[in-house]
Amino acid sequence: MRKCLFSLLFCFSLPLTVSCSSTNTVVSASLGREFTMAIDQIAAINTESLNIKFLQITEDSRCPGDVTCITAGKVSCLIEIGGTDASNRSRVTITQTGLTDEPGRTTFAGYQLLAKVKPYPTSGKTIS
Secondary structure: OOEEEEEEEEEOOOOOOHHHOOOOOEEEEOOOOOEEEOOOOEEEEHHHOEEEEEEEEEEEOOOOOOOOOOOOOEEEEEEEEEEOOOOOEEEEEEEEEOOOOOOEEEEEOOEEEEEEEEOOOOOOOOOO
8 A cells, every 4th residue: 555645845946935945944744745845955754754855956848838839848856765864765756747737756665755846937937
């Protein structure tokens, strides 16, 4: 049986949401509940003795929402996931398809990981 670990809303841009600034703070999170993380932030899933760290966006080729493109593109983010101690951590990539509200999905150690990267790009605006 798979456990739904979280629905994760990854934020990586300061212009649209203040909470998306890069920080090293810890977010307390629960299984099955959506939470927001910024780059370098750690989410502690205390009931599972599990930590998730949002390392970086490795690719962002999403078609801007206000443009017609041949392909939707995708965004991929790298996370580090493992126990609350420094041992037994793994790096996992989660990829979300562009032009959809569907989260990116992957599994790790029996947990289903869901991630949505915000904000969605629009033409003429740079996401930093």
